[in-house]
Amino acid sequence: MDGTRTGASHAGGGHRTFLIVGGGLAGAKAAQALRDEGFAGRVILVGDEHEEPYERPPLSKDYLTGRATRRSVYVHEPSWYARHRVELHLGQPAVAIDREAREVRLGDGTRLPYDALLLATGAEPRRLGIPGTDLAGVHHLRRLAHADHLRGALTGRAAPRDGDAPLVVAGAGWIGLEVAAAARTLGVPVTVVEPAPAPLYGVLGPEVGEAIAAVHREHGVTFRFGTRLAEITGRDGMVAGVTTEAGETLPARAVLAAIGAAPRTTLAASAGLALADGPGGGVAVDASLRTSDPHVFAAGDVAAVVRPGDGGHRRVEHWANALNSGPAAARAMLGREVTYDRVPYFFSDQYDLGIEYSGWAPPGGYDRVVWRGDVAKRTFCAFWLDGARRVLAGMTVNVWDLTDTVQALIRSGRPADPDALADAETPLAELLPPA
Numbered sequence: 001m002d003g004t005r006t007g008a009s010h011a012g013g014g015h016r017t018f019l020i021v022g023g024g025l026a027g028a029k030a031a032q033a034l035r036d037e038g039f040a041g042r043v044i045l046v047g048d049e050h051e052e053p054y055e056r057p058p059l060s061k062d063y064l065t066g067r068a069t070r071r072s073v074y075v076h077e078p079s080w081y082a083r084h085r086v087e088l089h090l091g092q093p094a095v096a097i098d099r100e101a102r103e104v105r106l107g108d109g110t111r112l113p114y115d116a117l118l119l120a121t122g123a124e125p126r127r128l129g130i131p132g133t134d135l136a137g138v139h140h141l142r143r144l145a146h147a148d149h150l151r152g153a154l155t156g157r158a159a160p161r162d163g164d165a166p167l168v169v170a171g172a173g174w175i176g177l178e179v180a181a182a183a184r185t186l187g188v189p190v191t192v193v194e195p196a197p198a199p200l201y202g203v204l205g206p207e208v209g210e211a212i213a214a215v216h217r218e219h220g221v222t223f224r225f226g227t228r229l230a231e232i233t234g235r236d237g238m239v240a241g242v243t244t245e246a247g248e249t250l251p252a253r254a255v256l257a258a259i260g261a262a263p264r265t266t267l268a269a270s271a272g273l274a275l276a277d278g279p280g281g282g283v284a285v286d287a288s289l290r291t292s293d294p295h296v297f298a299a300g301d302v303a304a305v306v307r308p309g310d311g312g313h314r315r316v317e318h319w320a321n322a323l324n325s326g327p328a329a330a331r332a333m334l335g336r337e338v339t340y341d342r343v344p345y346f347f348s349d350q351y352d353l354g355i356e357y358s359g360w361a362p363p364g365g366y367d368r369v370v371w372r373g374d375v376a377k378r379t380f381c382a383f384w385l386d387g388a389r390r391v392l393a394g395m396t397v398n399v400w401d402l403t404d405t406v407q408a409l410i411r412s413g414r415p416a417d418p419d420a421l422a423d424a425e426t427p428l429a430e431l432l433p434p435a
Helices: 025-036 144-155 174-185 201-218 266-270 319-333 403-412 418-422
Strands: 017-021 042-047 086-090 094-098 103-106 111-113 116-119 123-125 167-170 190-194 222-225 229-235 238-244 249-251 254-257 261-263 283-285 296-298 303-306 313-315 345-350 353-359 368-374 379-385 391-397
Touching: 017 025, 017 111, 025 042, 025 319, 094 266, 116 319, 144 174, 144 254, 167 174, 174 190, 174 201, 174 345, 201 222, 201 345, 201 353, 201 368, 201 379, 238 254, 283 296, 296 319, 319 345, 353 403, 368 418, 379 403, 379 418, 391 403
Parallel strands: 017 042, 017 116, 042 086, 116 296, 167 190, 167 254, 190 222, 283 303
Antiparallel strands: 094 103, 103 111, 123 261, 229 238, 238 249, 303 313, 345 353, 353 391, 368 379, 379 391
16 A cells, blocks of 8 residues: 555645545544644535434434434534534535546536545445335435434334334344334334344354343344345335245334445545455555545545554444544544554443443354353343453443453453453453553
8 A cells, every 4th residue: 555645744734625525423523633633724524415414323222212312413513514614515425536636526516626535435234135125114224314214114103013013124233133122112013034043143143142132032022043034025015024035924014124234435446446355345544544545545434444464454334433533534634643453342222231342253253252240130241252362352231431441451462361351350450461
């Protein structure tokens, strides 16, 4: 990757233009960081939605159930952008990058110049690709408009209720489970169809995944593991049921496709920027979040950051990555020395569970799981260890203020005593190597 430095050598840069494409959390926080760092030049933020930048986690949680207001999901108050001289171009997608002229063209033909460009284009829901996906009542969840439609389906006059045709969720990942929990909170029956043998299998593995499944079953969620949807059937243009690949027919009044998200790389690819290899894809960036073009950076869900040691790339889709990588990219655009190597982190709220997870330990990548606390009472921790007893990942459930310690254990790369990890009376901090 080209290591040429770009950006002003000082924060002022009053004659320079920094352009951000992407109206989500990463883009908004990058704009904020530029002003916080003292950048006095022109800042332009482009978003293809008509909404000001907003946060996505509430869309599958409190906003979906009505406990959070629409205004509460926005990153900044309405006047922030004008007060900080951030120009908003909303409702127009960026359709092309002219790297030679250093311009971005919008869908309406507008051309915006840049000295440094940040791509924070995010990701989009994967489609089911089966018959019936064009029926009314088939939902995706990525944008505020999606959440509004789904909330109407769950709370409106025609919403299903216990004993009625259920909401069928295709996919038992974080979004699918959070929506299932929200729906059950609203009294909506839920069936989750998942090809893996347990929920969150690709992240948590079978042991911890089954513990999460048990909580959902206690709240009335029905699971169909080991299969996926084959067809969505309808009546009068509306969803009426689904058929699984196992041949089972299930009633349904609404279907949520929650089978993951794909990075929005079309803009970068058409401009000839390097993309990451592998199933996760994304725009390949170095440790300073710079792409193969020294004047173009990427952050958030679309960015695949080089991994220390092996030169491969990892793309992380969670909220904390958007929160932290946007400002990191902004500092790199300003010419600061930046090494973005944060431990992956995410959180989830489901029923009365507050879940925080740090690290990376997919099935096949760890040797054992160590439990700490009381799983039955839903107050516990889980740690994923490799064969050398190093902590690869850790998750807390209704246990607070341990994330920094868990991440320090992961970063240390030192073997940990499994018995001490499992002993709730032993402070985790005692397992850290001496400072």
